[in-house]
Amino acid sequence: MTSQTPRSLGVLNLERGLPLDRTPALLPGSMLNPATFDFPIILETVPGAWADIVIPGDAALEPACVAAARRLVERGAVAITSDCGFFIRHQASVAAAVNVPVAMSSLLLLPTLLRLLPLAAKLAVLTADSRHCGKDLLGLNDSVEQARIVIGGIEGGSYLPQxxxxxxxxxxxxxxxxxxxxxxxxxxxxxxxxxAILFECTAFPLVAPSIRRITQLPIYDITSLCRLLIASFR
Structure with missing residues (x-):
């Protein structure tokens, strides 16, 4: 018999400086908007995890990430993700600390997506800041696979400073x-x-529908991975 109990996704949240119910971040496609998914989400802010710290990386955040993940499990989360792809640096520690599936970043999809494409094709990774999205974050050890990845960032634009x-x-x-x-x-x-294109940045799903229309390419992002996580429990 299939369980009728809703399965909740736990989301490790960046510091924002405002309570979630007072932030206008809850736009269609936002990781923080319950309407983005057809399953419940539970949010836990990681203390000290401001974007300007998480993007370049800081190992000192790891204990706070682990503690927040454990709180999410205690609150009923059956899987855990995050609202910044650069939390991938803490994937191994968080996954080792809890007994539920953990997907801290859409970058985890890279090996699978490469195998979906012809060998001659390349996969573009769109990131908030390509200066901090090096090969060490891709999870690919094979030089042939690495050569099929093209990384591009928006650090020269107007959004990242905001x-x-x-x-x-x-x-x-x-x-x-x-x-x-x-x-x-x-x-x-x-x-x-x-x-094909993979969005690393969790803000990019806000524009995924329009980018699909403009590029006529398949677009994957963190919401794709989140739906896969929860679908495994249904």
Whole structure:
């Protein structure tokens, strides 16, 4: 018999400087918006996890990530993710600390997505800041697979400086779309073999529908992975 109990996804949240019920981040497609998914979400803020710390990385955040993940499990989460792809640095520690599936970043999809594409095709990884998204975060040891990954960032645009502020302001969807489109155009001009796109940044799902229409390419992001996580319990 199939359980009728809703399965909740736990989300490790960035510091924002405002209570969640007072932040306008709850836009369609946002990881923090319950309407984004057809299953419940539970949120836990990681103390000290401001975007300007998480993006370049800080090992000192690891205990706080583990503690927040454990709180999510205690509150009923059957799987755990995060609302910043750069939390991937803490994937191993969090997964070892709890007894539920953990997917801290959409970057975990990379090995599978490469296998979905022809060998001659390339996969573009769109990140908030390519200066901090190196090969060490991709989880790929094979040099042939690494060569099929093209990384592009929006650090030259207007959105990233907004996302690094304290408190975190409302996401500027227009700025995100402008920056993402410009980045994709640069990448495709240099690499016409790009056949699919993976969004690392958890703000990018806000513009995923429009980017799919513009590029006519398959777009994958953290919400794709979250739905896969919860579907395994249904």
């Amino acid at each position: 996302a690094m502020k304290r408190p975190l302001p409302p996401p500027d969807v227009s700025a995100i779309e402008t920056d993402v489109v410009a980045c994709i155009e640069r990448l495709r001009a240099a690499h016409p073999e790009i056949a």
